[in-house]
Amino acid sequence: MKIRRHSKDYNFFGDTETGLTMRWGDSINANPEFAPWPELADISISNHCTKGCEFCYKGSTNNNSFMTIEQYEHVLSSMQSEKWGNVFQVALGGGEPLEHPNFIDIINITNEKGIVANFTTNGIHLNQDIVNNIKNKIGAVAISVNRIEELNIDKIKLLMDAGIKTNIHFVLDNKSIYEGIDILSGKYNDMLKGVNGVIFLTYKPKGRAGLDKCLDMDDVLNKFISLIDSNMASVRIGFDACFVPLLMKDTKVNVDYIDSCECGFFSVYIDEEMNVQPCSFANDDRFSYNLRNYDFNDIWTNKYSSYRKDIMQNNCKNKCTNKVNCRGKCVYYDSIAFCYK
């Protein structure tokens, strides 16, 4: 299905079959400031997880806190705009999505609405049965780790053999960064054969993730950054939005390939209790509105316009060539505002 949205300052094209998306502003070379309707919703379908990763920013436990099917349907119908349609894609997280009792129903409901379903998982529960049930229904799956030895290649193979695009979410903290350097140096090329991409996620200190593991602007991080332009990894490499200021400041990565932080501009987060926030990592309630009490259009169009205004006042003093494309310091975490240190 091809999705198109056009207004004077914002144009969007998305192909639900290939996952290809394009966005442009009032001309093909211009970047729109924000989307009149989000392109992506990051939805936490539970806060239940039996694994207990020490880096988990959600601090999820074995607590049976699930978004119900009715709530999930309510979330999707809240995001159905008469003018703009629905979000192009959802990124399902939690909690552990594969421990949600209605996970397959959730994927089916998403597909029925013409929305691309993606999810992140710790991978433990992946098996042939699940793979058969989600085949041809998923944009991409991401497996989360912060240590290479945690990667279960047999599980990843199950996905790849079914033709499901599989990414690795590698959480980058001040310990795992050494393996990050190894990945960029090509040490794990054989192991990662067939993987769609390794996405480095900047470690955020929230939930079980303490401040002590945060990255610091030190020699190790500098070494990691210096390897990006000339990396030897045969797998594709990507970064989360929090890493973007460093990419813009310290690498030669073409800015056309870099999206600044999209949270509240092009994407939105909804938690298992139907609280809407600009970003899943938000560490306060400043821009939190519950779908039981607020209309989604009001949240996106009115309530988040002041959030967007705050962010657009990028008062960074650095003299980067790419400054115009940068949104500056994260409003939630000083600890990962590396450019400011």
Ligand SMILES: C[S@@+](CC[C@H](N)C(=O)[O-])C[C@H]1O[C@@H](n2cnc3c(N)ncnc32)[C@H](O)[C@@H]1O
């Ligand atoms: C909380 S997990 C839940 C989904 C699933 N259980 C999993 O392991 O991917 C959602 C996403 O957050 C990422 N994540 C978890 N803790 C993080 C942290 N402290 N900093 C940055 N990303 C984190 C994971 O890699 C995953 O992409």
